[in-house]
Amino acid sequence: MKGRDWPQLLIKPVNYAAVASRVLDGFSDLQLRRLTMLYCQRLEDATAEVACAVAFSLYAKTVISKLEYEQITGADGDKASQLLLKTVLSKEDAKAARAMWQSFTDFRENNAFLKVKRILQEIDDKGDSLHKEINWAPDEVIQDCLVAIHRQHQAILKERNATLALTSFHGWTLEKTFPLDKHFTELLIIPSLRYQEQVQHELLARGREHVEWRKQTLRRELEKVRHHEIFGTSFGKCTRCLYAVISGVAGIGKTTLVQKIVHDWAVGKIYGQFHFLFQFKFRELNIYQDRTSLKQIILDSYPYLEKDLKKVLANTNRILLIFDGLDEFREPIIFPDIQAKSPNSQSKGASHLYPESWCSIPDIIRALFQGQMLPDCSVLVTTRPTALESLQMAPVHLYAEILGFSDAQIKDYFLKFNSDTKVSLEMLTYVEDNAILYTMCYNPSYCWVICSSLEATFTSPRVRDWSPPKTITQLYANYIHNILKNHSREAEEPRQLLLKTGEMAYMGVAEKVIVFGDHHFHRYGLQPSNFLSGFLMQILQKENSLKDVVYSFFHLTVQEFLAALAKFFQTPTPKLSQLLDETSTSRDGRYEIFLQFMAGLSCPATTAQLKDLIGEVPQGNVCKVVDWIKERFESAQGHKIQLLNTLHYLFEAQNKALVQETMGQVRQVDFSFQVMSPVDCYVLAVVLGPCQQLQNLHLFNCSIESWGMKSLKSVLHKCVTVRLSQNRLGDQGVKLLCEALRKPDCQMQTLELWMVNLTDGCVEDLASALSTNVSIRDLNLRDNAFTDHSVPTFLHLVENCSGLLTIDLCNNPFSGVGCQKLKLFEEKLRRTRHGLKIKV
Template identity: 85%
Template sequence: MECCYYLVFLPAAAAGVLDGFSDLQLRRLTKLYRQRLEDATADVAHAVAFSLYAKTVIANVEYEEIAGIDSDKASQLLLQMVLSKEDAKAARAMWQSFTDFRENNAFLKVKKILQEIEDKGDSLHKEINWAPDEVIHDCLVAIHRQHQEILRKRNATLALTSIHGCKLEKTFPLDKHFTELLIIPSLRYQEQVQHELLARGREHAEWRKQVLRRSLEKVRHHEIFGSSFGKCTHCLYAVISGVAGIGKTTLVQKIVHDWAERKIYGQFHFLFQFKFRELNNYQERTSLKQIILHSYPYLEKDLKKIMENPNRILLIFDGLDEFQEPIIFPDIQTKSSNSETKGTSCLYLESWCSIPDIIRALFQGQLLLGCSVLVTTRPTALESLQKAPVHLYAEILGFSEAQIKDYFLKFNSDTKVSLEMLAYVEDNAILYTMCYNPSYCWVICSSLEATFTSPRLRDWSPPKTITQLYANYIHNILKNHAREAEEPRELLLKTGDMAYMGVAERVIVFSDYHFHRYGLQPSNFLSGFLMQILQKENSLKDVVYSFFHLTVQEFLAALAKFFQTPSPKLSQLLDETSTTKDGRYEIFLQFIAGLSCPATTGQLKDLIGEVPQENVYKVVDWIKQRFESAQRHKIQLLNTLYYLFEAQNKALVQETMGQVRQVDFSFQIMSPVDCYVLAVALGHCQQLQNLHLFNCSIESWGMKSLKNVLHKCVNVRLAQNRLGDQGVKFLCEALRKPDCQMQTLELWMANLTDGCVEDLCSALCTNVSVTDLNLKDNAFTDRSVPTLLQLVEKCSSLRTINLCNNLFNESGRQKLEVFEGKMKHTRPELKIKV
């Protein structure tokens, strides 16, 4: 029996803390949290505004203005209205509404803010009164301006490599090309630290899921210091992590440049930027003074005076994962012990210490007490900072949808070409969802640019799958650098063999030893086309190389194995790699499947040779076997759907999917690209009795793909996903189809608000199949009641509608209950649960 319950409004300790604030302090607190509150209330602004209207703190015309715009703009307008009031009555009422609604699932981010306020308690009074700005000393004004101008020039341009044309690198003004990144506050290393090879795909989708569920928040690059994020407002020590290619170094460049332009962080009078890879060159002991003067020699006369006020200094260290020495922090319990820190004291600017000791002393406040420190790193190196007293951890998740568009528009100076490329990628979820990572985005833009700008390539079909994308990427490189390699096929396949070894043994950095082992000469990479595939790095001991991105390494590995492995051994290879449980071969196998498609390998024939047809047949047979054995294993089944998609073999998909009657991915994280692949596969099903996608992290982009197949499904479970109002609009397209077969539709806890009720009502009123509709645990208010009543009245097939645990007032619930009573005589089977 399904449980229905009302919201229980509990008094919150946070409310008691806020009661102790004066009107001025409360307004300051609201301003301090304003940006976070705008994000936190994006989905519930209409409900909060209705609460304020009911309490008569905003007028009817103000409420109607908020109710008439979309939720994102509504949250901005709500905060603007509250702060525009002369007194703090509206602010107090708003905060009280937050505490009233804090137990509703739509208020997860608001609840987090309230908990933070409760935890900080009286210390908040000090934080909101903290003065972030201080006038710089007269004798330092000139050197301060000189320092800013030098840093501005150093960071003014962004370099991007080109894969076609004569120039290997082109530069852009940073301000014009920089695209904001999605950054979240998190303590990732405490929950899950995976090898770099696994830190992507579905693991990445899990973190995006938490962001979009509002359990994690977004941090802008100007909010790392001096905002409400972190353990205290005047945060001192911050760490930003992110996987390879996600934009850590570019973010640092943007922070430094904006500071030099006097746009952000005015509380810091001097900022110093360092790269850990350059700090590797310090083999002997040194001092912080020497490190600073090595990069900023013009500060020698004034450095002592500058360091007299550490509170106004920010030091940035980029790329901890590239540092070759460990930084060991003692346990908090043993911090006073001399056993771990003996002989490593760095108390003064001139103290001679190792680089790890200097970094540790900065974090522990032994050196430059009061200064602020920012460190960036890949997740693989986070463990070394586990015992460091860090105030704010954050992780870069990459681009949001708006940021992807921004990146495309900035990539090519011809706006028409950029929009054509973007439109093509938006129509292909496989490519589009790769664009969250700036490195992927660069590969996609670089690959497509040649097709969309070259007249001779205009008739060439753009890539649809990731295998086609990388085949196109490699093809463009080989074509533009063919003269520089006498035997490009042999060189490429040998490199592929080395790449496969790296995938198998989890090697992502290659030395001369690896080159000689596979019959390669490192010198070939210094002048040949492979400069576009491998990146050269100068380490302390020798020169090492890494692939531009892990997917490039995996594609070349698949290319080498597909073209060179005899068919009996290929079957054995596929069986062995597909049974490895740690996921290291997941993308490699997708590439193998994709290379069985003639359209994919066709463009490489003139460079690598004929495709071995026996291997094509072996791959097709292997995919069939995988599908048969994967029916009861969600991850295996999802991987197999990817193989089907990459193979682009209609007969194969029809044979495997034609008779499927049930698909259950409940509790399996489904990224937008997963939904796209699933939709393509389901398109070949005749009828699906059950589609269970409960708690799969599906959002509006996933629904955009699934809308084309949902009408084939009888029982659809989409509960506990962040569909949102936009996702419901896509669902409505399926509901309106004349051949729609949906009967049971579960949409509880799906992040739905008043904004989608009109669309849902309109679609269901034209639908004759839906009998059971579950809408509980959403954010509908009394504003939706008239439309919901209309829905129940006109949708004659509807027998049950569940509206429990929404944001209805007592009057709204009564109207629904009274209406159910009136319908008893004409529709006795109808039940409205409130």
């Protein structure tokens, strides 16, 4: 994106005393109570780690009792903050609330109050408009003449969104249907937006970047938005959030989130301020080639509203419109640049449009955002990150991003997937042991594909003869095999069916087509939508469009796998090199996953399970792909992203000879400043396996934490120089590193661990590991958090690690006495250890 940055979670300089003055002096008791209630949920999250400190401040000011103080301090984390807010709001006067807001200012220098400071910043941004926000009445009674149609509308939306259907491929079970309330798993959503120009595939880039943001969220450095907090809460930049955009990669749960919002509104759980809610999908709006009207598209989806629609639309501030999947809309929505200057401004001089006004769909969306149509109505748009640029100039009040599942939610999903808890736990254990598969599980759609594939494997008698998948390509080969075996009809010819479907899928990848109609099926010799094969019924999702029936692959990666399968098996060997070269040079990254699958299909073990369905693997193509990977490896030297992608190709190929040939002679690997996910670390460790010795491994500032060390510990002993500085390894990460240092054949001579969040808790392990190590020469531990408690252990470490020449302990919080002990010990040993340096 050029010329403009998206909103970021940055703390700008704020005069907190002025903010406190505005809150404490500028609000009446009633207004202050309403303000506290408005921010209540966010304050519970923000004060989870500091509730006891705030409670003590309130107790010292005698605005809460000793018993209330003890109850709060006796509770843990979230419970303590809930009790704190409940206690404050239970007081009849506003003394407790005023004292609490004052304490936030008093504690402003404490880093634990980061979220509270962010709330104070928002209050400063909103200024006087905050009075309007807290005085907005959210529960206005619906007009008598609309009560009946309101109830009918809620009942219909409840029915439409009550169940969540998931397909399973075990035996002959075609579909599992779950009550939405029981199966829906809350997603991690943050009130911000990340954007960067991407050369590589959207899913890969976001997957790597996603790792660090998830950890920040779970460490409470980022706030979380719940599905019922998007509208009518303190989130957002205006007096009341009207226009919200929720972003997330494919399969992350955007549509399911919309379903949950609509269902909960229909049953009266959330957003009572909206009397009518209308839900649309952009892919369905593509059918309107000519001009239409908002009234018409509402009636096409909700025809029973025809008699009452004029009355319904009259009270505009009680209407919520949801548009799902902007990235699937074919036409651009261009906002004038003036809208970028003020989120609350409307286009001056622009003509007003009515719900009956005939115009294009982009005009309708633009008019809704600009307040030219249904002014004061609320609008929610969901989209993939790739389509955000079209909203760059839109007057959006709240941007949010879905990060997917947490570890606990992944476990919950697995347990819900199969009624047999034993099978679910076996599947989960297998996935937890496979870094590639487990990291994919943060994405709900990936989680579903993995569960569907593994369920058939773990519940089948063939499980003893058929190993579960280890790579992404093997996972999808297993997935497609299970569908074809269980759900293809006897009359179907599997090979032709698979290859024709794959050709259609490749066209979609090449031309960015994700929605397919009858004309696509006819073009590739497939049955039209009314007669879809059993196989296609299982890999395609039916979309009941407003005027037509269309289909899309369950997930973009399913489409990409089938596209790779068709091209791998059908492209003549002489033309395959040209195909690989053309797709690998595409700048928008649309072929990145496709190429990963192409690499994976060169592995005989991966394609063996498809042999009975698709025939023998073309050996000429296998050789071409292997040669192409070699060429990519050579050309990627010096280009970190390209090299990292190539390492993934090597891993997917599962070709030991190929890895040996490409990596065996490598002497240096440098990924400094490149974000490394757990999958990247796992892949790097696997491909470095054949190396006898690596002179330099530079992983400086790669966002690696202890999870990365779990994989890398298996190869670090082969490296002469290891640079791991400015990663959040922590004590646990270094304890894993010690396993490499203890190996008898450890070749490590230089180890850099400066600024990696180490404390006294890891020094014993480090000293023990180095006491038997004969290779280490230089150890850099500067800029950590070692104290005088570690000095005796460091002295023991230096004395017993006879080969050590330099240990750098600068910028650790040693006292003057501690530094003196270390320097005196250096002078003592120098007589027998020439060149020894202890830097403090």
